Amino acid sequence: MSRRLSVGIAHHRLARPFAIARGTREAIELVRVTVEQDGWIGHGEGAPNARYGEFAPAVAAQIEAMAPLIADGIGREELLTAMSSGAARNAIDCALWDLEAKLSGVPVAARFGPQPEALVTAVTVGIASPRAMAERARDIALAHGVQDPPPLLKLKLDAHDVATRVAAVRDAAPGATLIADANESWDMALLERVLPALADARIALLEQPLPAGADAALKGLRAPVPISADESVHVAADIAEIAARYSHVTIKLDKAGGLTGALALAEAAREAGMEVMTGCMLCSSLSVAAAWPLAAQSRFVDLDGPLWLAEDIPDGCQVENGLLRAPHGLKWGIG
Numbered sequence: 001m002s003r004r005l006s007v008g009i010a011h012h013r014l015a016r017p018f019a020i021a022r023g024t025r026e027a028i029e030l031v032r033v034t035v036e037q038d039g040w041i042g043h044g045e046g047a048p049n050a051r052y053g054e055f056a057p058a059v060a061a062q063i064e065a066m067a068p069l070i071a072d073g074i075g076r077e078e079l080l081t082a083m084s085s086g087a088a089r090n091a092i093d094c095a096l097w098d099l100e101a102k103l104s105g106v107p108v109a110a111r112f113g114p115q116p117e118a119l120v121t122a123v124t125v126g127i128a129s130p131r132a133m134a135e136r137a138r139d140i141a142l143a144h145g146v147q148d149p150p151p152l153l154k155l156k157l158d159a160h161d162v163a164t165r166v167a168a169v170r171d172a173a174p175g176a177t178l179i180a181d182a183n184e185s186w187d188m189a190l191l192e193r194v195l196p197a198l199a200d201a202r203i204a205l206l207e208q209p210l211p212a213g214a215d216a217a218l219k220g221l222r223a224p225v226p227i228s229a230d231e232s233v234h235v236a237a238d239i240a241e242i243a244a245r246y247s248h249v250t251i252k253l254d255k256a257g258g259l260t261g262a263l264a265l266a267e268a269a270r271e272a273g274m275e276v277m278t279g280c281m282l283c284s285s286l287s288v289a290a291a292w293p294l295a296a297q298s299r300f301v302d303l304d305g306p307l308w309l310a311e312d313i314p315d316g317c318q319v320e321n322g323l324l325r326a327p328h329g330l331k332w333g334i335g
Contacts (some may be wrong), residue, residue: 040101093258
């Protein structure tokens with residue numbers, strides 16, 4: 001058996017600025033991988049994130065360094081110890097999943113039981129004035145329509161005007177399910193001060209209010225809003241430390257280092273009594289295809305990364321009546 005690895009960097013402009021507590025982005029770089037064997041090609045994608053010290057050229061170099069092991073036939077489980085978690089391992093792991101499906105004729109989805117053709121994904125409302133966030137939320141809710149389940153909106157927040165922003169969005173989208181994401185920008189005093197406002201706005205989930213590594217104060221907190229760990233958790237081994245601080249865990253393939261690691265993380269979280277949210281970085285539909293099996297078994301889904309791109313890859317995700325359709329056109333993981 002001989003396998004050949006190839007890697008490249010793709011540049012994507014965003015359809016609109018993406019504003020979160022750490023800053024605003026107008027373009028992204030994605031690292032794409034192919035692994036070829038016996039005429040079949042597996043595809044994977046990694047989305048480097050500066051929050052974790054990742055940049056596309058270095059991620060691509062990490063991947064290229066694995067070419068000899070890939071050629072020798074390293075498997076996904078072995079990859080977990082051969083590489084650290086992150087975008088580089090994610091890209092290779094997902095390419096191997098795709099290749100295995102094509103070589104075996106067994107679709108990835110067949111390993112997980114029936115998969116939904118469509119999911120309600122959170123659609124992100126970036127940081128802006130309360131009025132601008134309310135208008136954006138109203139537009140998303142109107143596009144979704146009156147169907148059940150209702151639209152799912154994710155509000156990016158920093159440490160300013162929290163109560164005003166969430167109240168404005170709730171007024172603009174009274175029937176929507178709302179998630180708030182502070183991206184580590186709060187301290188404990190602010191969290192305790194705004195929790196009543198979040199409860200009044202019926203926030204269904206609050207993601208990562210405190211900085212990773214500074215969230216011990218959450219242990220024992222009786223919060224009226226469920227809190228999810230995002231930046232505080234990457235792999236299954238992290239659950240032991242954070243399970244007493246959070247009720248949910250936000251799993252992203254790029255953090256977990258691929259679908260293999262993400263599934264192990266989800267299992268560890270559920271064993272600890274936590275619920276799961278599947279998220280993503282800003283990415284293309286190739287990343288969504290790989291995350292779909294995990295998203296199908298998650299309490300919340302946040303896979304709107306491709307919707308932020310000015311131009312997604314061909315045959316990618318489609319949104320119909322407020323639902324995200326599985327990107328079957330990419331043929332990822334199809335046996």
